[in-house]
Amino acid sequence: MLKKLCTTLAGVAAGLAVAGAVHAQAWPSKPVTLLVPFPPGGSTDLIARTLQPKLQEKLGGTFIIENKGGAGGTVGATQAKRAAPDGYTVFVSSLGPFVIGPHLMKNLPYDPLKDFDYLTLAVQAPNVLVVPAASPHKSLADVLAYHKANPGKASFASSGNGSSDHLTAELFWSQTGTSGLHVPYKGGGPAMSDILGGQVDGSFQNINAVIPHVKSGKLRALAITSNQRSPLLPDVPTMEEGGVKGVVVYSWQAFAAPKGLPAEIKGKLHAAIVAGLNAPDVKPRLLELGFEIVGNTPEQFTAFQAAEFARWKKLIDERKITAD
Numbered sequence: 001m002l003k004k005l006c007t008t009l010a011g012v013a014a015g016l017a018v019a020g021a022v023h024a025q026a027w028p029s030k031p032v033t034l035l036v037p038f039p040p041g042g043s044t045d046l047i048a049r050t051l052q053p054k055l056q057e058k059l060g061g062t063f064i065i066e067n068k069g070g071a072g073g074t075v076g077a078t079q080a081k082r083a084a085p086d087g088y089t090v091f092v093s094s095l096g097p098f099v100i101g102p103h104l105m106k107n108l109p110y111d112p113l114k115d116f117d118y119l120t121l122a123v124q125a126p127n128v129l130v131v132p133a134a135s136p137h138k139s140l141a142d143v144l145a146y147h148k149a150n151p152g153k154a155s156f157a158s159s160g161n162g163s164s165d166h167l168t169a170e171l172f173w174s175q176t177g178t179s180g181l182h183v184p185y186k187g188g189g190p191a192m193s194d195i196l197g198g199q200v201d202g203s204f205q206n207i208n209a210v211i212p213h214v215k216s217g218k219l220r221a222l223a224i225t226s227n228q229r230s231p232l233l234p235d236v237p238t239m240e241e242g243g244v245k246g247v248v249v250y251s252w253q254a255f256a257a258p259k260g261l262p263a264e265i266k267g268k269l270h271a272a273i274v275a276g277l278n279a280p281d282v283k284p285r286l287l288e289l290g291f292e293i294v295g296n297t298p299e300q301f302t303a304f305q306a307a308e309f310a311r312w313k314k315l316i317d318e319r320k321i322t323a324d
Contacts, residue, residue, distance in 0.1 A: 027268070033063075034052060035083075035089055044253050048092040058271075058272035059268060074110075080258060084258065086265075087262065091116065092253065093256070096163075098308070099305065099309045099312050101162070104321065114259065117259055117260070118254070119266065119269055119301065120296055120298065121254045122252075122253050122294060125252070126230065127207065127251065128233065129203075129204055129221070129239075130220065132219065132220070133218055135198075135201065135220060137222065139242070140223040143222060147176065151179050154201045156201065156203055157200040158204075160184050160186060161324065165205055166184065168225060168247070171249065171315055172247050174318065174319065175246045176244055192209060202222075207233070207290040208289055208290040223238065224237070225247055226250070230290070232290055255273055270298060274295040
């Protein structure tokens with residue numbers, strides 16, 4: 001009897017010890033890194049910094065931001081892929097490293113289809129076809145007419161080869177059977193400067209970047225690449241309304257983690273991110289900046305990422321787009 005009692009007590013003690021160890025390792029028990037593959041100041045960095053305090057409130061612990069720029073975001077993506085899948089590295093990125101960079105750069109040390117657990121597509125924002133205020137083009141029809149009469153002459157600025165604005169222009173030319181002159185810049189700032197200065201004929205710029213210039217009259221917005229008109233630019237028709245089909249393009253920011261993230265942590269992270277995006281002190285601010293809140297499920301985002309990956313691969317291959 002005594003032996004049996006001792007055995008029982010030993011079992012209980014062992015169980016409590018295991019429970020205590022599990023409790024001691026409750027996530028997060030140390031700082032969580034939000035890894036942003038771009039320098040501070042851009043849209044992706046903004047989303048990470050906006051969600052950082054909300055994740056801390058919801059999940060406890062400390063969340064820190066690490067900016068690891070380079071090679072269009074693929075340096076940061078590689079670091080994220082190599083991190084332990086323990087919930088202490090969360091990758092916050094735009095579409096580039098997920099669905100564009102892999103088609104432009106050879107021998108990348110990560111596979112976006114296999115090396116990440118996708119958490120949620122956080123926000124998306126359409127691009128806007130803009131021309132300088134002094135441009136003779138007053139509508140999308142004017143731009144199309146000029147393209148057809150002057151093949152390869154209309155200059156379109158972008159923030160660089162393979163950027164969202166570049167690929168949107170290529171998609172526009174592909175879908176309309178026209179051609180233009182792509183002028184890549186080293187970043188969005190220099191490109192915007194020359195658009196405002198009238199050194200180029202036009203550009204497909206992210207809505208976040210052009211709203212102030214459209215409102216001030218320095219740029220004219222002719223069409224938007226969203227499914228519906230934006231409440232921020234209600235007078236600007238969609239590309240489809242202007243007669244151009246197949247040019248629905250969104251730039252987007254999303255959250256992912258190294259492959260193998262435990263299901264419990266995955267669920268907690270997803271719930272906290274979505275709650276943060278829809279918080280009453282966050283959502284209106286993001287909407288004012290031109291972001292549309294998505295916050296979809298891991299399964300929905302995984303399917304979306306695969307579709308975007310295939311879509312941009314097809315365009316890049318067909319148009320023979322390179323990173324150089």
